[in-house]
Amino acid sequence: MSDFKPPLPLRAETPSGWAAAALADPEALLSDHAHNEKKAALNALNLSLSFSDAPRGSVLLARLAEEELNHYRRVLEALQGFGWTLRPDRGNAYAKALHKQASKGLLDRLLIAALIEARSCERLWMLERAEASHAALGSAGWLAFLLELERCEAGHALGYRSLAEERFRTEATSRLDWWLDREAEVIQSLPWRSAVH
Ligand SMILES: [Fe+2]
Ligand SMILES: [Fe+2]
Structure with a gap:
């Protein structure tokens, strides 16, 4: 993991065994x-x-929404391409645990979004490396898509942080410092499953 630089200074590195566990059920992932x-x-x-x-x-937010919608369509197309179906939403305990600790309205919503993007980026980077040797997901096209996602989500993390800093100035900096500790606690407390988080 040493050559990966997350877009935000995350305080809990995902252990290297995570990707193999996440890939146990690629359709669910x-x-x-x-x-x-x-x-x-x-x-x-x-x-x-x-x-x-x-x-x-x-x-910035309209462009970001457009990019996420594009990702949504392309992940659906990837499922279709692999001959898999979209399974029901199991919910996201990670995002829920972060939002549960929010108390500062828009500032927290922006910082949580930035953190989720940064963590996604780290884990997409890990999947990209693990999937190179995965039977179903090792194709060049799929790996290129993962790399594109990883770069795009890194840009989103920085975009959300910049919006928080422009609107809330120094309060955003100190609140992000607080959130980085909360995010580390949450990500380490959750069991691994076939999901990015
Ligand atoms: Fe995305
Ligand atoms: Fe994103």
């Missing part, structure tokens, strides 16, 4: 990821309502 991409698109659209007075913010 991809299904869960499809649901997450859809939720990310909806979240960006919802957050854009808070930036109607800030053109840079509303454009």
